[in-house]
Amino acid sequence: MKITETSLPGLLVIEPRVFEDERGYFFETYQEERYKEAGINTNFIQDNESKSVRGVVRGLHYQLAPWAQAKLVRVVQGRVFDVAVDLRKGSPTFGQWLGVELSEQNKKQMLVPRGFAHGFSVLSETAVFSYKCDNIYDREAERSINPNDSMLKINWNLEGADPIISEKDAAAPMLSNAEMNFIFEK
């Protein structure tokens, strides 16, 4: 397993060890002891899965404390451009975002710490997205940032596809206008 730190402290890219043979492939998508040995001491308690069609942009979402979630995200089928935004108060990279292509082919995972907003765009005909969370979903604590935020200027790499965004996300505030009380302690 290879772990790569990114320019946003705590945001990691993980490349699991994949076993391939004439039948196909096998890999452990998560293994508590190995991930803890690598410094990922997150206690995941919920697994999620979503399927989306080309052009879909889900997010940017986060949950207010004490319901903030760390996520271990990956793609089971297809290709996505996965984006995390640092919202941690006092972080040297506060307000910065980073995107990584996660796919069925590269089998890369991203560890998104608490205090980040998260979202992704779908680059393939369909994409099945699977992720672990270390806190439950709390509808009242959930907040969104507009995926077209004028300050973040995220390029979702839609490769010409028309964006498909939920009503909730299309109506989400821009980061500059969002409730500043979502600022997380680092």
Ligand SMILES: Cc1cn([C@H]2C[C@H](O)[C@@H](COP(=O)(O)OP(=O)(O)O[C@H]3O[C@H](C)C(=O)[C@H](O)[C@H]3O)O2)c(=O)[nH]c1=O
């Ligand atoms: C996230 C979540 C949602 N729901 C229900 C709430 C809605 O009735 C329905 C669809 O929810 P939503 O449109 O918020 O789904 P996404 O747009 O995929 O949300 C996710 O998008 C980005 C990529 C994220 O990182 C978050 O994990 C998550 O917010 O599932 C649940 O019952 N449990 C959950 O944990």
